[in-house]
Amino acid sequence: MKNYIQLNLSLLYWILIAPFTGQFFKIAPIFRQMVFIGVRAAPMVALTAFSVGVTLAMQAAHSLQSLGAEMYIPDLVMLTLLREMGPVLIAVIVIGRSGSAVAAELGTMKVSEEIEALEVMAINPVQYLVVPRFLAMLVMLPALTIIGNYIGILGGWAVCTFSLDFNTAGYVLRALQSADAWDLYSGMIKSVVFAWIAITIACNAGLNVEGGAEGVGQATTASVVQALLSMLVMNAVLTGIFFFGA
Amino acid sequence: MQPTSGSVKLFGEEITTMKEHEIIRVRQRFGMLFQSGALLASLTVGENVALPLLQHTDKSVDEVEEIVKQKLQMVGLTGFEDLKPDEISGGMKKRVGLARALALDPELLFSDEPTSGLDPIMTAVVDQLTLKLTRGSHMTAVVVSHDMTSAFRIATRMIMLGHGNIVAQGTPDEIRTSSNPEVQQFIKGEADGPVPLNLSQEEHQDHRHVKPRPLFGARHRFHHKTP
Numbered sequence: 001m002k003n004y005i006q007l008n009l010s011l012l013y014w015i016l017i018a019p020f021t022g023q024f025f026k027i028a029p030i031f032r033q034m035v036f037i038g039v040r041a042a043p044m045v046a047l048t049a050f051s052v053g054v055t056l057a058m059q060a061a062h063s064l065q066s067l068g069a070e071m072y073i074p075d076l077v078m079l080t081l082l083r084e085m086g087p088v089l090i091a092v093i094v095i096g097r098s099g100s101a102v103a104a105e106l107g108t109m110k111v112s113e114e115i116e117a118l119e120v121m122a123i124n125p126v127q128y129l130v131v132p133r134f135l136a137m138l139v140m141l142p143a144l145t146i147i148g149n150y151i152g153i154l155g156g157w158a159v160c161t162f163s164l165d166f167n168t169a170g171y172v173l174r175a176l177q178s179a180d181a182w183d184l185y186s187g188m189i190k191s192v193v194f195a196w197i198a199i200t201i202a203c204n205a206g207l208n209v210e211g212g213a214e215g216v217g218q219a220t221t222a223s224v225v226q227a228l229l230s231m232l233v234m235n236a237v238l239t240g241i242f243f244f245g246a
Numbered sequence: 247m248q249p250t251s252g253s254v255k256l257f258g259e260e261i262t263t264m265k266e267h268e269i270i271r272v273r274q275r276f277g278m279l280f281q282s283g284a285l286l287a288s289l290t291v292g293e294n295v296a297l298p299l300l301q302h303t304d305k306s307v308d309e310v311e312e313i314v315k316q317k318l319q320m321v322g323l324t325g326f327e328d329l330k331p332d333e334i335s336g337g338m339k340k341r342v343g344l345a346r347a348l349a350l351d352p353e354l355l356f357s358d359e360p361t362s363g364l365d366p367i368m369t370a371v372v373d374q375l376t377l378k379l380t381r382g383s384h385m386t387a388v389v390v391s392h393d394m395t396s397a398f399r400i401a402t403r404m405i406m407l408g409h410g411n412i413v414a415q416g417t418p419d420e421i422r423t424s425s426n427p428e429v430q431q432f433i434k435g436e437a438d439g440p441v442p443l444n445l446s447q448e449e450h451q452d453h454r455h456v457k458p459r460p461l462f463g464a465r466h467r468f469h470h471k472t473p
């Protein structure tokens with residue numbers, strides 16, 4: 001826990017304070033990490049989101065039809081995706097795929113003395129390794145969430161037009177009517193917070209690996225479990241604040 | 247890593263109590279060669295050598311490339327710039343590590359076993375390079391080595407460590423003619439002598455905190471059950 005707080009503080013130092021003392025972080029590594037962390041995860045995110053959209057629409061159809069309220073299916077798909085399922089499920093995918101990769105990569109660097117070598121060369125490991133991954137994750141997770149929301153809504157549309165009595169215009173109008181901008185923004189805020197949790201836990205686990213290959217494996221597993229749990233608890237807290245508070 | 251006690255002075259400055267930004271300044275003045283090379287596996291050989299230059303100097307990419315070529319040539323690895331560390335042998339990794347340690351033309355070079363894992367010819371090349379740098383361009387090299395041939399070839403002053411203390415120190419000639427039987431056993435590489443072969447845990451200072459435990463633990467497969 002002490003390590004984790006220290007990592008967060010030094011991250012904030014290197015991003016917010018160090019640039020004003022002339023030590024600006026390099027831009028190119030951020031884009032390289034954005035490709036690793038974000039772009040390569042896009043197909044998985046798309047498939048997940050489409051399946052979730054389809055599932056939501058089918059479940060909604062089943063329950064709402066018995067009440068004679070099929071017209072609310074787009075509302076349900078849209079709101080569930082924007083507020084909850086979009087940010088949460090896409091964070092799950094990214095933690096499982098990119099978070100574990102980061103933890104394993106940094107852990108391997110730790111056990112093969114690469115981190116020590118950086119320190120001896122007067123290169124701060126947080127600045128050189130963690131900052132680009134952190135900023136990449138902070139940009140890419142919300143971006144993936146937007147893509148995921150869109151594809152999920154497309155999944156709902158597929159069910160509504162091909163097996164229920166909706167036409168495309170009706171689905172789109174109904175969906176847009178139900179959601180306001182805050183539904184999108186709340187999901188975006190969540191996904192920024194999830195990105196922070198996911199990448200700091202992964203980097204912290206990687207940088208503190210001890211005990212060779214076995215240690216790398218254990219740290220990777222622990223980082224995925226911890227990130228998932230923290231993310232889900234944080235989701236409950238944020239939903240409470242955004243939609244249940246005042 | 248924070249020391250538990252004692253004092254370490256480098257370039258006349260106490261480094262154990264230094265702040266992060268002060269120690270960065272000191273670290274740019276020396277190079278360190280790790281026993282394993284400790285190259286960054288995600289970068290190519292050339293990028294590894296270029297790393298300190300890109301991080302700590304304002305040199306242009308062309309200048310950096312020129313220096314990288316020159317340093318790699320010094321360690322006999324011309325044309326290896328674009329290979330990844332896992333595509334080259336252990337000895338080559340170590341020579342790349344040396345090129346990287348020398349990239350910033352340091353005043354001081356720490357070498358951890360620079361010649362272990364190298365063939366005799368390459369050992370001589372690395373020794374000559376160390377000699378050229380120390381005698382020619384006024385660099386100081388601190389070399390940790392078990393390789394006595396190499397040590398006597400490059401050293402101006404030698405220290406033998408044992409039991410966490412200095413056993414002997416002096417010029418190569420003084421060490422060669424030392425009357426200390428431990429020193430003589432070590433430099434001649436003899437199996438019999440005053441240095442014990444089997445250290446018990448109490449004697450082995452480095453691992454004092456490890457509790458002794460049976461080799462196979464309690465779930466030993468061949469454990470005899472008494473009826």
